[in-house]
Amino acid sequence: MSSHLHADHSAAQPPDRGTLDALITQARTLRGGLDAVRRGAEGGPDGQGPPEPGPATADLRARWQRALCELAVHQLDDLGSQLDQLREGLPPETPLTGPPADLPPDHTAHDGTGIAHGTLPPPRPATASELVGRVGSADWNLLTDEVSWSPELFRIFGRTAEDGPLSLDELPSWVLPEDQPGLATAFTDCLVDGRAVDHEFRLVRPDGAVRTVHLVGEPVLDDDGSTASMWAMVRDVSELRRSERAVRETRDSLQRERHFAQTERRLAVELQRTVLPPWRGSLRFPHGDDRVVGALDLAAHYLPSATSTLVGGDWYDALELPGGATLLTVGDLTGHGVTAASGVAMLLGAVRGMAVAGVGPGPLLGHLNHLLDAAAQPSLGSALCCRYEPHARTLTWSQAGHPPPLLFRHGRGRVLSRPEGVLLGVTSGAVYGQRTEQLAPGDLLILHTDGLAPGAGQEGTPRRPGAPHPGAVRLLGLGDRFAAAASAQECVRAVAEEFDDRAREDDACVLVVRIAA
Structure with a gap:
């Protein structure tokens, strides 16, 4: 994406x-x-x-x-x-x-369509003897009514030599009703008009198994040019036709799944574009005026997964609040696709509503935790919520199992000490602490989600308690580039270049906030 x-x-x-x-x-x-x-x-x-x-x-x-x-x-x-x-x-x-060729009747269900129900294991290559056994020959003498079948043809029809071969009059009764007219026409063309036979039909054996056979034959003419007999070679093509049917069904299934996946991804992308701020370049808070004391220069970037085409549940947001304060938030909801994108829409709407109502970062995360815990489809999420007061240049923030912000001053960065807070949706009644940081003109804040670095977003990946997040370690190494950048957008560009990882297994986003001097 x-x-x-x-x-x-x-x-x-x-x-x-x-x-x-x-x-x-x-x-x-x-x-x-x-x-x-x-x-x-x-x-x-x-x-x-x-x-x-x-x-x-x-x-x-x-x-x-x-x-x-x-x-x-x-x-x-x-x-x-x-x-x-x-x-x-x-x-x-x-x-x-479909059933194997020689299953007993109680293992074969036939519905009159010529298709037996069941599931075969993956096919194995046929041996030479099996291939030979699938081809038999026959000769019907019209003058003497004699019929000659090869042993292989008896096996294809499921008959024994004691049962004897089938005459041309008896053969149609073994054929599925829907295939009988076509076979009768082919035999008539051969016996009356002297045309060669090249026809495929389905027969039902005494054990109830349905076999698909391909008959190739010719009339044998006497000295007067009349048909004296008919010979034929019969090939059992049941396995081949089942394979072809399975290929068609697999192709159709893959096409349906591909269409469904493309539709889901398109819907998720459109939903994400609707929810996330449509910023282009840096954003000024208050809008268009960087002369206000404590004004902010903001830029953000969404980094898609390198291993998945599905949209993740990462989000970022910045919102001017009544009274001049600014809401800054990033987060990550478990899942991918439409489910994750719709969950982000719900959470981000709740965050904005509560922030506008004056709810502080800690209580706000507590309400989000209750919202996820009480949802019809419970899920987990991490979040970072900050409230910035421009006149005092203070940042009050809380976190829910999320990497803390990074603060860069004069080219040197550090990880802010994070307050207490567990993942959203883990437990009912969780309490989220708050911390307040005093900022200075020229300071740079970076908020990011935990999928930024390869392996960082994997569940079950242990990290030593107190150790910095893998993404934070690499971000701290960009201090000199951040110090030389002229805008928040240039800082975002540096982050995008640093984290252009083909091995990144999860979506991520970064929000850069620069305090005007």
Whole structure:
């Protein structure tokens, strides 16, 4: 998120894009070569067209050559499709939905759609025997009514040799009702018009499992040109189709999640921009007049997290109060996104209202603590609340589990001793102390949140009691640059340059206050 102000085990990595492009190119080259082989297999003796009807057309060797070509073409097409999906950046391993091939009926629920319900573990590569077992062959003789099936085809249909093969008339009864018309049309085109079959359908096995199969076949013509028989190769593509369905569902889910995340981030950013002061450059309190005794020169900067795109719950604010005093506050509410931004809006509205009503910093934090403790969705927060009186140049401040302000005078900085105060929302009835600091012309105050330095905002990160905050240590080292700066805005620029950390894991903000000389 850009600023509103100027200033355990490693996962397996997918192949790089160059490797995938090379594999895709090789697959397409093989596909083109295979097409040439297939055209030669389909040609006549001279390779220039279909052969003349006769006994040669029923040659078993030629039929199997054509069938294997068709099978290889489909395999290469599937491989090309999967490589394209992998190149698009989809996870190489995705959970598959649907039952395993051989689950018993009580583990498979079928709703008539051809999709069985359940959850598969991540897929494993198929062995050579499994790949071979997914392809079977059949031959239906229309003249003798003889049917010949390969053992693999019996396994695909879940039948035994004792059950016998299915005739063309029996086959449709095994197919899902919505797939039967298409299969009937394909068979009619083959048996009546002599067209090749290339069709995919779903069948229901005796155990209730639904399998998706791809049938490639051709009519076998007799000497008169009539269809004498039909042969086919049947490939079980159930796992492939489940994988493709899982990829589609994963892509759709990722797109929905991405859209939701983008919408949430946009709403959080807009809400944050509405809540935080829209300063550009330095701000003068009283407005536009630095000749008033004790006038303030202010500038602020929001530093987004380097590891998260979500808006955090950090805030800063400065507000002129009735009577000439100024409210200065920074804080950090747990959480990210819209929830954190809306929580900041609630807290900052309460802070402004109570400060305008004249509530002092200590009691004000006590009311904020009660507000968070009584909220419908309790959360934790840290805060720093200051009231500056310009005529006396005094700063009265309180803190709730927050890093104390830094005071720079003549280029030398120190951390102000902080009063008692626990995190907001930790306990009911917490009491927050106050301290008053006498300021002098030219003094510089820096208020910041605890995510400023890498690791500083991590929960559970121990720090020695009394030790300065990691961000404060680095800020104290900028004393010379602050002393040479001509405005609060230049000081903010120095902070932004110092804390331009790519490793910062939390959002942070800094508020610079300079007392006019």
